[in-house]
Amino acid sequence: MTIKKRFLISYLSAILITLGSIFLIFAIISYTTLGEVPSFPRIYRILTTQRPLTEAESESYTAMNSYLEESSEQLELPLNQELLKTIKEIEQNNLNVVLRKDEAFTYYSNLLVEKSLQAHAPAFDLHNFEPTGTIDNNGHFFHYVKKDFRYADGAKGSFVILKRESNLIEFFLQWGIWVILFIIGIAIFAFWFINRRLSKTTIQPLLALEKSTRKLTSSDTISPFITDDTEEHVSKEVQQLQESFAKMWADLQQSQAEQEKYETNRRELISNISHDLKTPMTSITGYVEGLIDGVANTEEKRQRYLKTIHEKSITLNELIDELFLYSKLDLNAVAFHFKKIDFIAYMKHLLEEYLWTDDIKVTTDFPNQAIYAAIDPIQFNRVITNLIQNSMKFRNPQQTPEFHVGVTCQSSQIMLTFTDNGIGISEEDLANIFERFYRTDKARTSTIKGSGLGLSIVKQIVEHHSGNIQVASQLGKGTTITITLPLLEEKIQ
Template sequence: MGKLKTRLIIAFVSIIFLPILITGTALALQSSQLEQKDKTVSQSYQQMEEWLREQLSKREISQVNIEEAVERFSTEVKVTENGGEIIYQSSDNISAAESSAVTLPPAEFEVTSQEGHLYTIEMRTQANLSRHILQSIFISVGLGVAALITLIIVWTWYISRTILLPLREIYRATEEVREGNLDYPLTYKKKDEIGRFIKGFNTMRLHLKQLKEEQKQYESSRQQLIANVSHDLRTPLSSIKGYVEGLQDGIADTKEKQDKYYQIIRRKTDQLDRLIEDLFQFSKMELNKFPIHQELVDSQAFLQDVLEEFEMEAEKKGVELSYQKPIPSVTLSIDPERIVQVITNLIENAIRYGAKSLEVNAKVSEQGTFQLAVHDDGAGIEAKEIDKIFLQFYRGEKSRSRELGGSGLGLSIAQSIIQQHSGQIIVQSKPNKGSTFTLELPLFMK
């Protein structure tokens, strides 16, 4: 049962039963006091009767000071001789039997004096017990009502402070969030349902704030991308146009110059091709239509063919590429084309940023994953840049990236591919000492 529900149940139970308990207790105490009073009156009555019997049995009524006894025992007395003539009456109202008076049994008795006179004695007390009973009831009920009102006030204040006030703050916070203010934290220290709700609300608020910041950064990056791509596309196009015009105008009048012009044009078109391909892949990611078609492959056969091809390509560019032989043979569930795309991106990045040698190692880790590590001796990456290199549109050295034709999308696309294979890319790098990119993929379990 939740703490909030427990508090509400306690509130309702205490409001219902505590006033009843207080009223009952007060009535019990008042009843005890009435019983004590009744006992006291009974004792006074009995003492008065014994005194009168003793006095009247020894002397005549005229010789007995009844007034003194009436005052001492607080009892009204009426004496009748031989059942007729009233010879003594302590109060004019005693015969009227007032409703406020209580007659205690026996109400009357007879005494014969030593001269033989028969006296009938009637006694009543003036104890107003009915008034005391009503007073006791009123006091008891009053205490119960007072307790009820006090509990209602206390619980209303408590619930208002612990439930209604936080709810009001939550409503105010939702209005702030609706207006776009995500810097409006809610504070609530209790660990009840409302506390958990407020904690969830703050988590949601922070998540929305993070998403808003990421969206803002994303939009800024998109705008930067448009500016960069516009410049990056214009630069090689301008170069290609210039060299084509040079060929047309006959500036390249020797075979050697023509071959150089063609080589430059080829390099610039390759640069354009990389930019356009990155943008095409990015558009697929944006539309959530990044296709992954997994199939079972043998790691050794697959990587042997891929790395042999890369080895020849690297050699043409004056880069030494070596890889471990034999490559471990395990079964992987991958999209071969996409994994080749990732490896291509890592190797081309290394070559583009100054690597002269590349080393590729594959192994099966103790955790049961297949790891492919690509190590280069290139420029390396600053520690503060490592967490950013997988961000879309991010380019560490912008001037150099533009010169080399980078769009800032390659590693982001590579990471997306590996994540869709339930794997990850691990980066280790130091400036001027090279980098190691490790692809970690799960093994296929039959």
């Protein structure tokens, strides 16, 4: 069943339940007070004919009845002055008086119309079984109380006291059917309007979402999420759903873009691994064949061939080790053993061997007090080693390699900076240097050795230490790498 049908059934059910509840309550009240559940005609009579007389009606009825008890002749024409005075007093209380003899109306108040009285006046009833009721006179409704009697000559006589009903009651009595039809019309219009509004604010947007979802599942590419913006007002729940779908669409598009990027990287990875493995393997194969074929016919050549084979084998072994480490880091398969370490003492120990070498000039700027951090010494040692080796690979051939290491503390963080005076990195390459197998040497020549995994491994190890790594560089002006680590506040066992 569709949502629209469910809403329609809900509306109809609500209306029927409300009407049924009202009828049930009315029936219970009627049964407890009247001893029965009245029919509609009886309800009408209760509302119109059986209401109690007002004080003015009762007093007027008593006054007219007192003349009748004295003598019925006092109600005969011509009316005496005392009776006329009493009638005028009754009329001043917004009541009307009618005197009838047989079929003729010998007296009636000015507000009444004789023809209407002849048509709607209550019938003569000597026993007065129904002394009260409601009549219509010229389109106006009056509540009456009457007294039927016999004149001295035997003619039928009546006096009637009439009180005009309130405008509201009169309106409903006269226009009730039209009011009911009008209310029904309003209800139908409201039902149509609510249904139309519901369709525009809820049903149509949901159908648009369903259409977009179907389009998503039937297409290989994720198109931008588009909603129907022609409507100014959409229900809050649907708007939230649209926002959730839009976010999901954006995430899917981003995921698809990342997937395409990963697919491109995968193809490049296979190509790069093939190149980086094939180059040393080709050299090893060539030199081995040279030894087998006797090309190295002197001891000096044989030693040179063997040395080259050994170097290429070491290169292959290093590449395989880096591939293995990177894959384990990528799968979170490397076990980190964190220890509470004096970070300054740890860095001094790592850099000690470089301070006495002539190949590179290392300077440091460390604080005097101890700074503690949670470090895996073995893995973080690889970070420092890779950074120094990377700096050596991209040294400026016209300058002596220099490497500056600084440590500072900011709030709850340790900032470790590495600055060199190498050839620097272009702005184009700067955003990609932490990607696996990325090398600024696009041709992958042998002048700069390396697998392109060094900085990727550095980044993953730093992130496993809950740290962050950033790089800033300019061509010809060197590179600065900043590593941020959390300052240890609690002791780690």
